[in-house]
Amino acid sequence: MILLDGKTLSKKIIQKIKSNVDNMPVKPHLAVIIVGNDPSSRIYVKNKKIAADEIGIKSTIIELPESTTENELLMKIHELNNDSEISGILVQLPLPQHINKNNIITAISPLKDVDGFHPENVGKLAIGIEPYYYPATPQGIIMLLDEYNIPIEGADAVIIGRSNIVGKPMAQMLLNRNATVTICHSHTKNLEDKIKTADIVISAVGKKIVRCKMVNKNSVLVDVGIYKDSNGKLTGDIDFDFVSPDCGFISPVPGGVGPMTIASLMLNASKIHNI
């Protein structure tokens, strides 16, 4: 078994982005909007700022109260879209319930949409045109697979989970690289058989899904899931201890997809499309 070491690769990528940014005459400037007081969101935003600072990407965090209306948030985005100082905009999700997430995602200029969630970027990905930005987690996973020279063309890839941020864009990116893709979800029949025969399995569910004897000796297993188990320990979708002796490659949690997502987001944040 070979470990897909996202922690080490992410450090290499961050160093590369840093040296690119060092050479840029105009530095990228990321605006991060956070609405409300969700503790996890605050930690994510803080970590994004730390990563940006390390690379030399300017960042401005805009903290808005829980009571912010959708209209007020749209006006803030409009202002940032028109601010030539700002090269990237990220609205931390989830948003308070009274704000329609899709209206917000659609309001961000596709040229500044560092999360790659705007319909123009999603649509470009779907029809095989280079988007301004790829969503961070799938882009990070592709970089991880490429680092270990894992063949994607012709591979049978099973993706478990069909979220807009991971499962669906992951499927598009693998399809664009000529993999044969199966997307599984909570209604999928015979999931175990599909996992067992796949060359690449990418699990983005948020609970234990891939267990002992479900994989084959060549399986490449990528664990996107991250949550705390009943003992408060961070864990993923794959039962690492039981599955890892039986597979070809496996990404750990933590230290696999998580750091790759941050590196990939920073790669996006380092791009300037509007200047």
Ligand code: NAP
């Ligand atoms: P999500 O919106 O939480 O949705 C979960 C997906 O899992 C849904 O598509 C659901 O199917 C499917 N599912 C649930 N139970 C299932 C089952 N028994 N069998 C097969 N599929 C099942 O997805 P997400 O936002 O992509 O997050 C998934 C996990 O990845 C979470 O743990 C999240 O924290 C983690 N995550 C990690 C990173 C990272 O950087 N490491 C980034 C993003 C997300 P239905 O659609 O039918 O409900």
